[in-house]
Amino acid sequence: xxxxxxxxxxxxxYKPITELKTMxxxxxxxxxxxxxxxxxxxDTRGKVIASSSIKTQKHANFDDYLDELYTEATRxxxxxxxxxxIHGIGIGAPNANYYTGMIEHxxxxxxxxxxxxxxxxxxxxxxxxxxxxxANAAALGEMTYGAAxxxxxxxxxxLGTGVGSGIVINGQxxxxxxxxxxxxxxxxxxRNNGRLCxxxxxxxxxxxxxxxxxxxSAREFLEIRTEPSLLRNIPIEDITSKDVYDAAMAxxxxxxDVFDYxxxxxxxxxxxxxxxxxxxxxxxxxxxxxxxxxxMRPLREAMDKSMLDVFKGKPKVLLSxxxxxxxxxxxxxxxxxxxxxx
Amino acid sequence: xxxxxxxxxxxxxYKPITELKTMxxxxxxxxxxxxxxxxxxxDTRGKVIASSSIKTQKHANFDDYLDELYTEATRxxxxxxxxxxIHGIGIGAPNANYYTGMIEHxxxxxxxxxxxxxxxxxxxxxxxxxxxxxANAAALGEMTYGAAxxxxxxxxxxLGTGVGSGIVINGQxxxxxxxxxxxxxxxxxxRNNGRLCxxxxxxxxxxxxxxxxxxxSAREFLEIRTEPSLLRNIPIEDITSKDVYDAAMAxxxxxxDVFDYxxxxxxxxxxxxxxxxxxxxxxxxxxxxxxxxxxMRPLREAMDKSMLDVFKGKPKVLLSxxxxxxxxxxxxxxxxxxxxxx
Numbered sequence: 038x039x040x041x042x043x044x045x046x047x048x049x050x051y052k053p054i055t056e057l058k059t060m061x062x063x064x065x066x067x068x069x070x071x072x073x074x075x076x077x078x079x080d081t082r083g084k085v086i087a088s089s090s091i092k093t094q095k096h097a098n099f100d101d102y103l104d105e106l107y108t109e110a111t112r113x114x115x116x117x118x119x120x121x122x123i124h125g126i127g128i129g130a131p132n133a134n135y136y137t138g139m140i141e142h143x144x145x146x147x148x149x150x151x152x153x154x155x156x157x158x159x160x161x162x163x164x165x166x167x168x169x170x171x172a173n174a175a176a177l178g179e180m181t182y183g184a185a186x187x188x189x190x191x192x193x194x195x196l197g198t199g200v201g202s203g204i205v206i207n208g209q210x211x212x213x214x215x216x217x218x219x220x221x222x223x224x225x226x227x228r229n230n231g232r233l234c235x236x237x238x239x240x241x242x243x244x245x246x247x248x249x250x251x252x253x254s255a256r257e258f259l260e261i262r263t264e265p266s267l268l269r270n271i272p273i274e275d276i277t278s279k280d281v282y283d284a285a286m287a288x289x290x291x292x293x294d295v296f297d298y299x300x301x302x303x304x305x306x307x308x309x310x311x312x313x314x315x316x317x318x319x320x321x322x323x324x325x326x327x328x329x330x331x332x333m334r335p336l337r338e339a340m341d342k343s344m345l346d347v348f349k350g351k352p353k354v355l356l357s358x359x360x361x362x363x364x365x366x367x368x369x370x371x372x373x374x375x376x377x378x379x
Numbered sequence: 380x381x382x383x384x385x386x387x388x389x390x391x392x393y394k395p396i397t398e399l400k401t402m403x404x405x406x407x408x409x410x411x412x413x414x415x416x417x418x419x420x421x422d423t424r425g426k427v428i429a430s431s432s433i434k435t436q437k438h439a440n441f442d443d444y445l446d447e448l449y450t451e452a453t454r455x456x457x458x459x460x461x462x463x464x465i466h467g468i469g470i471g472a473p474n475a476n477y478y479t480g481m482i483e484h485x486x487x488x489x490x491x492x493x494x495x496x497x498x499x500x501x502x503x504x505x506x507x508x509x510x511x512x513x514a515n516a517a518a519l520g521e522m523t524y525g526a527a528x529x530x531x532x533x534x535x536x537x538l539g540t541g542v543g544s545g546i547v548i549n550g551q552x553x554x555x556x557x558x559x560x561x562x563x564x565x566x567x568x569x570r571n572n573g574r575l576c577x578x579x580x581x582x583x584x585x586x587x588x589x590x591x592x593x594x595x596s597a598r599e600f601l602e603i604r605t606e607p608s609l610l611r612n613i614p615i616e617d618i619t620s621k622d623v624y625d626a627a628m629a630x631x632x633x634x635x636d637v638f639d640y641x642x643x644x645x646x647x648x649x650x651x652x653x654x655x656x657x658x659x660x661x662x663x664x665x666x667x668x669x670x671x672x673x674x675m676r677p678l679r680e681a682m683d684k685s686m687l688d689v690f691k692g693k694p695k696v697l698l699s700x701x702x703x704x705x706x707x708x709x710x711x712x713x714x715x716x717x718x719x720x721x
Contacts, residue, residue, distance in 0.1 A: 132689075142689075189556075190555055190556040204655070204656075206548055206553055206555075207551065209549065211548055211549075211655075211656055212657075213532055213548075213656050213657025213658065214531075214532040214657050214658055214659040214693070214694075215657055215689075215690070215693060216657075217657055217689050217690065218654075218655065218656050218657035219654075219655070219656075219657075220654040220687055220689070221654060221655065223654050223687045224651055224654055224655075225647070225650075225651055225685065226570070227570070228568070228569070228570070228647065236687055236688065237688065238685070238687065305567070305570065308567075309566055309567055310655070312560075312561075312562040312563060312565050312566055313546070313553075313560065313561070313563065313566075313652070313655050313656075314546070314553055314555050314560050314561075314655075315554075315555025315556050315557055315558075315559055315560035315561075316555065316556055317556040343567065343580070345562055345565045345578055345580065346578065346579065347474075347484075347557075347559050347562070348557070348559065351556070351557060352556075
């Protein structure tokens with residue numbers, strides 16, 4: 038028999054407690070990435086009951102992709118005794134718009150523009166579906182099951198290949214007028230002579246404080262400076278952020294300087310974000326967030342130094358509490374609790 | 380007999396229409412500035428029925444100040460047949476905190492720190508009172524009576540001696556975790572070699588795009604450049620933003636360049652703010668906002684050039700629709716509709 042511990046549920050602020058008792062006990066979280074689509078059945082406590090995946094790029098036609106997703110997810114639901122127990126489907130996907138349910142113009146997915154993702158999925162499954170972008174899903178996941186439980190004002194920063202963000206104010210994700218708010222990876226941190234960013238502009242936070250940004254900084258430092266470095270043993274174009282981390286942990290001065298540089302830029306950016314919404318905390322997620330004091334010491338120093346007096350010492354910097362393997366599905370699933378109607 | 384046109388009221392989103400019929404027809408708006416305290420009786424349409432003022436600095440003791448405010452405001456209320464018709468009192472004051480009702484640490488007012496402004500005023504008048512800072516009050520005023528009627532996501536930028544801001548998301552002013560959110564005048568726009576700002580840091584938006592910032596830019600340009608300029612007829616330390624405006628309108632190249640410089644920095648900053656909350660509009664208020672195309676042309680060009688693709692062409696830039704003489708009282712009064720309890 039299924040037992041749910043109703044007393045200890047935390048959905049953040051967006052779900053009145055009176056609605057809980059009529060809810061079905063699971064949600065389906067779907068994370069559509071450029072390579073894999075991962076999906077899982079999640080309970081109210083944030084436990085991933087079961088998960089599976091399909092290849093995102095296998096089908097050039099969206100109908101075929103949807104058929105496979107439906108077949109595989111249904112198999113997972115049946116195997117885990119979850120038929121008629123799915124409250125909603127939450128999907129995290131690049132450029133997905135919470136308001137419209139559409140993927141509007143995404144270059145990483147093969148199915149063209151203006152795709153009615155939420156509509157088609159909810160129709161196919163007969164279950165309400167809501168969508169948002171990856172970073173907003175991460176923020177919802179953290180608020181529902183992770184480090185942001187109980188927080189009403191926080192900013193999630195995802196430090197991956199790029200830099201993403203999800204902003205929560207008064208317990209609600211900020212979607213903005215058009216559904217695309219919270220692109221803090223594209224705050225301009227170097228106005229002059231900034232690096233070219235993937236967005237086509239220059240000087241964005243993402244060009245410095247992502248995993249690729251760290252590798253670029255290492256290459257720049259190696260070219261400008263003459264000192265010896267462990268990183269000189271690696272062909273310069275092959276250097277990854279992991280290489281820089283390993284070298285820094287082995288005591289390499291140049292590699293440590295790269296982390297100082299990265300942490301300083303991120304700390305200054307977090308101070309700038311604070312004058313906007315004065316969050317209680319920033320929550321860092323992604324590979325780079327696991328660099329420990331290499332990143333956190335310069336980050337805290339720069340943040341404190343750059344902080345406007347009235348906010349000094351106030352915003353905390355926390356690390357995500359979601360397991361990386363589950364985080365994308367958990368984040369997407371959190372949105373499933375919000376999905377309404379059909 | 381008092382007649383109120385209930386069909387055409389717009390309070391923004393924060394006041395359910397069902398509450399309106401039980402409301403008293405007026406609010407008292409109080410704007411506490413460093414020099415003058417202006418107060419007025421305002422109706423639901425944003426008409427200032429009557430207003431008056433007292434000197435803020437006259438009383439070193441807050442009790443004495445409060446006595447005079449009470450005496451003078453009561454006289455105004457009685458004279459205008461508004462006794463028992465005041466729904467609430469809204470106060471805009473530097474550093475006033477919406478959550479606590481307190482003025483916490485303000486250097487411009489003579490009454491010390493941790494002043495329970497909302498509590499003392501509501502007790503004295505027997506009318507609910509709410510407080511916020513000047514720029515948030517301006518945003519509320521614009522949403523209730525001005526250019527932001529019907530907008531749920533906008534950012535108010537006040538261009539005065541300093542640069543203030545009030546951010547509205549989902550129809551609600553953003554106060555942040557501590558009540559002090561929305562200090563966009565202190566976004567860092569020049570990270571290296573930036574100008575010293577009144578806040579003690581360097582490179583803030585306020586140091587460039589305020590009235591004083593424009594005067595500083597003119598002085599810098601006059602010192603660095605050798606070309607003739609009408610501004611060279613004025614002792615350099617006496618130059619004001621009004622002088623720069625007059626010279627630019629008379630065709631002075633250097634003065635026009637100052638506006639180009641100012642508008643460009645502001646436009647870039649508005650593009651940066653857009654990645655945060657993707658507002659439907661920015662609303663500009665204050666003397667500098669009335670510089671017309673001198674400011675608006677470079678502002679629009681820089682904003683468009685710096686805008687992340689997904690937001691290009693989306694946020695509008697509007698000018699305040701509140702009369703400058705009434706704006707402070709109107710803004711503060713808008714908060715009076717929200718005031719609750721005693």
